[in-house]
Amino acid sequence: MNPESKSTTKSLPLEGVIVLEFCQYLSGPSAGLRLADLGARVIKIENPGKGDLCRILPIKNRWVENDSLLFHTINRNKESYTANLKSEHELAEIKRLIGKADVLMHNFRPGVMEKLGLGYEAVKALNAGLVYAEISGYGAEGPWARKPGQDLLLQAMSGLMFASGNQKDGPMPFGLAIGDMLCGAQAVQGILAALVHRKRTGKGSRISLSLLESLLDMQFEVLTTYFASGKRPLRSAVNSAHPLLGAPYGIYATKDSHLAIAMIPIAPLREALGCGELERFDQSMVFTHRDAIKQVLADFLKSATTDHWLAKLREKGLWAMDVKDWKQLKATQGYRQSNLEQIIKLTNGQSIKTNRCPIRIDGEVLLSDRPAPTLGEHTASIKQEFN
Amino acid sequence: MNPESKSTTKSLPLEGVIVLEFCQYLSGPSAGLRLADLGARVIKIENPGKGDLCRILPIKNRWVENDSLLFHTINRNKESYTANLKSEHELAEIKRLIGKADVLMHNFRPGVMEKLGLGYEAVKALNAGLVYAEISGYGAEGPWARKPGQDLLLQAMSGLMFASGNQKDGPMPFGLAIGDMLCGAQAVQGILAALVHRKRTGKGSRISLSLLESLLDMQFEVLTTYFASGKRPLRSAVNSAHPLLGAPYGIYATKDSHLAIAMIPIAPLREALGCGELERFDQSMVFTHRDAIKQVLADFLKSATTDHWLAKLREKGLWAMDVKDWKQLKATQGYRQSNLEQIIKLTNGQSIKTNRCPIRIDGEVLLSDRPAPTLGEHTASIKQEFN
Numbered sequence: 001m002n003p004e005s006k007s008t009t010k011s012l013p014l015e016g017v018i019v020l021e022f023c024q025y026l027s028g029p030s031a032g033l034r035l036a037d038l039g040a041r042v043i044k045i046e047n048p049g050k051g052d053l054c055r056i057l058p059i060k061n062r063w064v065e066n067d068s069l070l071f072h073t074i075n076r077n078k079e080s081y082t083a084n085l086k087s088e089h090e091l092a093e094i095k096r097l098i099g100k101a102d103v104l105m106h107n108f109r110p111g112v113m114e115k116l117g118l119g120y121e122a123v124k125a126l127n128a129g130l131v132y133a134e135i136s137g138y139g140a141e142g143p144w145a146r147k148p149g150q151d152l153l154l155q156a157m158s159g160l161m162f163a164s165g166n167q168k169d170g171p172m173p174f175g176l177a178i179g180d181m182l183c184g185a186q187a188v189q190g191i192l193a194a195l196v197h198r199k200r201t202g203k204g205s206r207i208s209l210s211l212l213e214s215l216l217d218m219q220f221e222v223l224t225t226y227f228a229s230g231k232r233p234l235r236s237a238v239n240s241a242h243p244l245l246g247a248p249y250g251i252y253a254t255k256d257s258h259l260a261i262a263m264i265p266i267a268p269l270r271e272a273l274g275c276g277e278l279e280r281f282d283q284s285m286v287f288t289h290r291d292a293i294k295q296v297l298a299d300f301l302k303s304a305t306t307d308h309w310l311a312k313l314r315e316k317g318l319w320a321m322d323v324k325d326w327k328q329l330k331a332t333q334g335y336r337q338s339n340l341e342q343i344i345k346l347t348n349g350q351s352i353k354t355n356r357c358p359i360r361i362d363g364e365v366l367l368s369d370r371p372a373p374t375l376g377e378h379t380a381s382i383k384q385e386f387n
Numbered sequence: 388m389n390p391e392s393k394s395t396t397k398s399l400p401l402e403g404v405i406v407l408e409f410c411q412y413l414s415g416p417s418a419g420l421r422l423a424d425l426g427a428r429v430i431k432i433e434n435p436g437k438g439d440l441c442r443i444l445p446i447k448n449r450w451v452e453n454d455s456l457l458f459h460t461i462n463r464n465k466e467s468y469t470a471n472l473k474s475e476h477e478l479a480e481i482k483r484l485i486g487k488a489d490v491l492m493h494n495f496r497p498g499v500m501e502k503l504g505l506g507y508e509a510v511k512a513l514n515a516g517l518v519y520a521e522i523s524g525y526g527a528e529g530p531w532a533r534k535p536g537q538d539l540l541l542q543a544m545s546g547l548m549f550a551s552g553n554q555k556d557g558p559m560p561f562g563l564a565i566g567d568m569l570c571g572a573q574a575v576q577g578i579l580a581a582l583v584h585r586k587r588t589g590k591g592s593r594i595s596l597s598l599l600e601s602l603l604d605m606q607f608e609v610l611t612t613y614f615a616s617g618k619r620p621l622r623s624a625v626n627s628a629h630p631l632l633g634a635p636y637g638i639y640a641t642k643d644s645h646l647a648i649a650m651i652p653i654a655p656l657r658e659a660l661g662c663g664e665l666e667r668f669d670q671s672m673v674f675t676h677r678d679a680i681k682q683v684l685a686d687f688l689k690s691a692t693t694d695h696w697l698a699k700l701r702e703k704g705l706w707a708m709d710v711k712d713w714k715q716l717k718a719t720q721g722y723r724q725s726n727l728e729q730i731i732k733l734t735n736g737q738s739i740k741t742n743r744c745p746i747r748i749d750g751e752v753l754l755s756d757r758p759a760p761t762l763g764e765h766t767a768s769i770k771q772e773f774n
Contacts, residue, residue, distance in 0.1 A: 156708040355607040
């Protein structure tokens with residue numbers, strides 16, 4: 001047996017917690033995935049037609065069985081229950097299920113669940129201890145409530161596009177769905193805090209998140225600076241890596257590749273590298289002369305290899321790193337020792353490899369080899385169990 | 388009284404939970420901040436000399452009282468207790484405090500807490516129900532355990548630098564400390580899950596996180612694709628916004644500014660914009676001809692303003708957005724209605740403005756006007772209370 005394909009057998013913290021996930025795409029389902037890996041039983045409630053639309057979302061045209069690889073990645077370790085929520089009979093069955101659940105999550109646009117009769121006030125009457133979590137693009141109220149809550153659009157309107165890249169670059173998106181992922185992470189926080197609260201008081205809560213609030217929260221350091229000064233912290237003209245940090249913080253091209261340099265004071269940096277041109281600058285100038293210092297370094301570091309510079313900086317205990325792609329990272333001993341991957345067994349006998357949960361408990365990694373469910377795979381068994 | 392400067396008065400979910408934060412800089416303290424905003428009592432345990440080194444970390448040279456504005460932003464709503472952990476007497480006092488705490492968090496390098504006699508096995512003997520959370524750069528074991536766990540260096544070695552920017556750009560850092568923030572968010576998840584577990588079993592747990600595992604987790608969609616194909620998903624040559632998504636997904640310059648376009652199928656996009664040149668392409672080509680399609684769009688969209696294109700796309704219900712900086716965002720009605728800011732009152736009578744917690748509970752935002760503590764501000768009162 002492949003040692004990677006095992007599931008964790010130890011008792012998990014959320015054992016016994018039942019989560020109903022009325023979610024699709026990434027934000028809500030990524031929260032469900034985390035709860036599942038922490039031991040909750042996560043049941044996706046899906047439309048009997050197409051289900052979670054992520055099942056048919058192609059990424060690089062990669063498919064596994066009938067669903068997109070993306071869907072498998074986000075929805076492993078869950079069950080699927082299909083119900084037509086417009087059928088009175090099926091809705092009644094869903095309500096019985098809600099009566100026995102601990103958590104209900106949805107990421108529909110504001111108003112959709114209410115229209116179905118599954119808004120918080122309605123379901124609270126069925127289950128006073130229920131934790132009800134809702135994720136939207138812009139919150140339930142205000143002029144934007146009905147707008148599509150899509151990651152790139154929210155990045156565009158949240159100011160985030162002026163964090164990465166250099167000053168003269170246009171707006172620069174972050175190349176992953178960071179709003180969805182952060183919002184999902186914060187939904188997990190809110191849900192778990194509400195479960196702690198319920199243990200103390202017996203009462204449920206409604207937890208609300210939005211992509212907009214999550215993306216602003218991610219910018220809390222830079223936004224607070226903006227509130228204080230009224231000036232947007234500008235990206236460096238060259239080698240920018242964080243708009244708030246002075247020189248030399250950035251990524252530099254070398255003779256053969258690239259080098260990351262963190263906050264290193266000017267004097268030890270100059271000495272370690274042997275860069276005489278840096279003598280024009282002292283520590284008081286790392287903000288005022290940020291671009292000039294970075295330009296001197298950028299020109300100088302091209303003269304030798306990354307390994308050459310790394311050796312000189314590390315000899316003095318200064319913070320630097322070579323830039324790796326995944327192939328280079330996977331080839332390292334550190335990666336192999338960190339047990340970062342896991343194998344998911346599919347029902348057709350195939351398997352896929354994916355990341356494991358980043359949280360370790362009592363020194364052990366959390367693994368699960370359970371695949372994503374086929375649409376409606378568990379409807380019959382769940383009906384039998386709960387009705 | 389300024390309505391923004393109020394603290395939430397309703398009962399908060401983590402009321403009664405005592406957290407000892409042996410943390411500095413961003414990853415651990417950002418977790419402590421979230422726990423505090425959710426109602427926990429968070430006590431920073433600091434060195435009596437300088438305390439959390441973030442107090443003296445300059446960002447854009449902005450200071451508030453004696454500490455950096457950055458420190459205030461991350462450490463508001465907490466208490467500060469100073470102790471020299473190398474003094475036997477003061478360590479004994481800390482141990483008494485640990486005996487009464489619910490959570491202990493630290494982000495020292497692996498081995499430091501053990502050397503102080505505050506490793507998990509040692510403190511578990513003092514408090515079997517304690518939730519002990521540790522954040523490191525690379526995990527407690529393996530060849531990297533003693534390396535500096537700094538955000539930019541971890542971004543550099545995690546493969547993340549090939550997500551943003553265009554294909555011919557070099558490695559592109561994400562311009563905020565995203566590893567620190569995600570790792571802190573996941574620490575909160577682990578801690579809260581462990582509190583739920585403790586309510587059920589009476590037992591504490593050790594929760595371990597690392598920046599490396601958090602940054603790989605953030606890449607789980609793209610990494611799973613890489614595991615399946617052996618090929619790194621490449622960024623677009625032009626207008627890249629997510630390496631896994633086909634055309635037109637990206638940010639485009641217009642006659643006067645920029646426009647974000649999400650996943651819109653080619654045919655309705657062509658019709659809405661009136662872009663005849665797109666007739667050369669159909670939906671089956673959005674991956675194979677991604678760069679060519681994007682280049683056609685990039686050239687075409689320069690001919691009119693963002694508002695012009697937005698009106699045409701929105702008329703058809705297609706997903707697009709103008710790109711805003713913070714000034715433009717703050718000027719919107721939606722921002723004003725969302726109650727996104729809060730005022731922190733400082734002990735010297737000044738106040739600062741910052742973001743609030745992104746989680747809403749029962750429809751209410753969580754506000755706290757408590758400032759960051761001065762170094763050791765609460766040492767005496769906490770000693771009196773707990774000894």
